Amino acid sequence: MCPSRRLSFKTYKHDGKEFVVFMYENQGVVWWAYEKCDKDDPPIYINFDPPPDDWQFETESFSVFIYTWLFDHIHFFEDNLFVLEIGKLADENVLNVLQKEFFQEPTSLDWDKRTRYRFSHNDQRITITNDDTQSEWTFSADTSESLNNVYKKLKHLLQQVS
Numbered sequence: 001m002c003p004s005r006r007l008s009f010k011t012y013k014h015d016g017k018e019f020v021v022f023m024y025e026n027q028g029v030v031w032w033a034y035e036k037c038d039k040d041d042p043p044i045y046i047n048f049d050p051p052p053d054d055w056q057f058e059t060e061s062f063s064v065f066i067y068t069w070l071f072d073h074i075h076f077f078e079d080n081l082f083v084l085e086i087g088k089l090a091d092e093n094v095l096n097v098l099q100k101e102f103f104q105e106p107t108s109l110d111w112d113k114r115t116r117y118r119f120s121h122n123d124q125r126i127t128i129t130n131d132d133t134q135s136e137w138t139f140s141a142d143t144s145e146s147l148n149n150v151y152k153k154l155k156h157l158l159q160q161v162s
Contacts, residue, residue: 011036014053019045030112034062046109058109068106071118072127075140083139083151087158090117090128090135094157102126124150 010021012033019033031047033055041061048054059065075081098104098119105118110129119126123142128135137158141147 012047012053012055014055017055019047019055032058032065048113056109056113059106064106065108068108068116068118071105071120071125072116072138074125075142080144081140081142081147083147085137085139085155085158087135087137089133090130090137090157094128097157098126098128098154121150122146126150126154 012019018036021031021033023032034042041063044059044065045055046058102119102121108116110116114129114131117128125140127138139151
C-alpha cells in the first residue's frame with residue numbers, strides 16, 4: 001500500500017487577496033498564481049522578482065491563461081512554422097489594422113511586464129509583445145505555406161528597427 005501524499009501549494013496574501021502559486025519561471029524570478037476565491041475559473045496574477053510581493057493581474061481566468069500559453073507556444077519548436085521578428089513599437093494604428101483583418105485573442109501581461117497582444121485567422125497566429133521602445137512579433141501557422149502568406153502580408157507593419 002502506498003502512503004498517501006498531500007500536494008500543497010504556497011499561498012501568499014497581498015492587498016487583501018490570497019494567491020495560490022501554481023507555476024514558477026525556471027530561475028524563480030517570476031511566479032504565477034490564481035486568486036483564491038469563490039470562482040470556478042479564478043483570475044491569474046503574476047509576481048515579478050519575488051519576494052517582495054509585486055502581484056499584478058495577468059488574465060481574467062485560469063482557462064484564459066492556459067489558452068494563451070498554448071496559443072503562444074503551439075509552434076514554438078517547429079522552425080518551419082514559426083517566425084520571430086523585432087519591429088518598432090506596435091502602436092494603436094497597427095493594432096487597429098490587425099483588428100480589422102484578424103480575430104483579437106486575449107491580451108495579457110508578459111512575464112517581464114510587457115503587454116502581449118494576440119490575433120488569429122484560421123490557422124494563422126500573430127503575437128505582438130510591446131516593451132518601451134520596440135515590439136517582438138511572432139508569426140505561426142499550421143503549414144509553412146500559411147506561415148509565409150501571413151508573414152508576407154504583415155511584415156510591412158513591423159517597420160523594422162535599424
